Amino acid sequence: xxxxxxxxxxxxxxxxxxxxxxxxxxxxxxxxxxxxxxxxxxxxxxxxxxxxxxxxxxxxxxxxxxxxxxxxxxxxxxxxxxxxxxxxxxxxxxxxxxxxxxxxxxxxxxxxxxxxxxxxxxxxxxxxxxxxxxxxxxxxxxxxxxxxxxxxxxxxxxxxxxxxxxxxxxxxxxxxxxxxxxxxxxxxxxxxxxxxxxxxxxxxxxxxxxxxxxxxxxxxxxxxxxxxxxxxxxxxxxxxxxxxxxxxxxxxxxxxxxxxxxxxxxxxx
Numbered sequence: 001x002x003x004x005x006x007x008x009x010x011x012x013x014x015x016x017x018x019x020x021x022x023x024x025x026x027x028x029x030x031x032x033x034x035x036x037x038x039x040x041x042x043x044x045x046x047x048x049x050x051x052x053x054x055x056x057x058x059x060x061x062x063x064x065x066x067x068x069x070x071x072x073x074x075x076x077x078x079x080x081x082x083x084x085x086x087x088x089x090x091x092x093x094x095x096x097x098x099x100x101x102x103x104x105x106x107x108x109x110x111x112x113x114x115x116x117x118x119x120x121x122x123x124x125x126x127x128x129x130x131x132x133x134x135x136x137x138x139x140x141x142x143x144x145x146x147x148x149x150x151x152x153x154x155x156x157x158x159x160x161x162x163x164x165x166x167x168x169x170x171x172x173x174x175x176x177x178x179x180x181x182x183x184x185x186x187x188x189x190x191x192x193x194x195x196x197x198x199x200x201x202x203x204x205x206x207x208x209x210x211x212x213x214x215x216x217x218x219x220x221x222x223x224x225x226x227x228x229x230x231x232x233x234x235x236x237x238x239x240x241x242x243x244x245x246x247x248x249x250x251x252x253x254x255x256x257x258x259x260x261x262x263x264x265x266x267x268x269x
Contacts, residue, residue, distance in 0.1 A: 050155040051162045054089045057097050058110040059166040066103035067173040072188050073198050077108035085109050111202060114163075120205040121160055126151060127206050133231075134224035145231060146239045157240075160203070164236035167195045171233065196229035203229060 066072050082105050088095045089109075097106055114121060122130055126148060133144050149157065174194075176187040204225045232239065255262050 050158045052113075052159060054095075054113055055110065055159055056162060057095065058106050058113075059162060061097040061101065061106045062103055062110075063166065063169060065099055066107070066188075067170060068186055068188060069103045070186060070189055072103060072170065072190055073107045073111065073195070074190075075104050077102065077104040081105045082108045082112065086112065111198070114199070114202040118208065121156055121163070121203045122152070122205075123156065124205060124208075127204055130204060130228050131221060131224040134227045141231060142235055142239065145228070145235075149239055160232075161236065161240050163199075163203075164233055167192075167199065167233045168236060171195055192230050192233050193226070196226045196233060200225040200229040 062069075062072065069075075081102065085095065085097075085101070085105065086109060129148055130145070133141050133148070136144060149160075152160065170188065170190050171192045174187050174189055174191045177185045179185050201222075206221070251262065
């Protein structure tokens with residue numbers, strides 16, 4: 001099942017590195033009446049959207065305030081303000097991002113979080129497998145990528161889906177357009193290729209941050225990472241869509257091995 005924690009300090013020592021990496025949201029964190037100092041029990045729920053609140057709030061902020069910002073993710077940010085936001089999230093504070101925060105600061109915070117996670121968003125044991133899809137073309141490539149995505153733990157899968165949906169939305173606003181009154185709406189200039197170049201090394205990591213040779217990457221790997229992330233951004237909707245046939249097959253197998261799970265799912269639905 002999935003697990004949620006209110007802050008990173010609530011995790012026990014034997015909890016997986018995945019949970020150490022993803023500071024997951026507590027289901028009731030949006031309740032304005034909650035007290036920051038109150039301890040909460042871990043939530044064990046096999047059907048819950050497992051996206052770290054720092055990722056979701058950064059994405060929402062940029063979707064609301066930054067889609068027309070030229071050079072988003074490329075223009076420099078205030079290191080001091082980014083560090084302050086990072087420390088607030090690390091302390092488990094309920095950080096709300098609004099129009100007063102710089103879009104560039106929030107963009108830098110999102111990149112830093114993905115880069116510095118102890119366990120990268122696409123687990124390192126799948127690094128070579130994802131890169132092996134780069135030379136493939138068409139349906140074969142997408143089918144292979146989908147099978148690899150099915151191997152991701154739920155937390156990784158949910159977070160990657162949220163991020164890809166966001167990057168796709170940013171890319172849709174790359175070119176300038178015209179409003180209903182004839183006024184020009186500037187594009188952000190961040191195409192799928194540009195976004196894949198920036199986010200690829202943060203999502204697909206061969207080595208842990210800080211390890212020897214972590215920053216070194218050969219040209220072939222770098223090119224493959226960009227190509228793979230481009231496909232993930234462009235086709236995220238299809239890639240994360242499980243076919244009815246596969247759903248039926250999974251349900252049939254679960255009915256034989258874990259009928260209580262089927263019962264829970266049906267009652268929950």
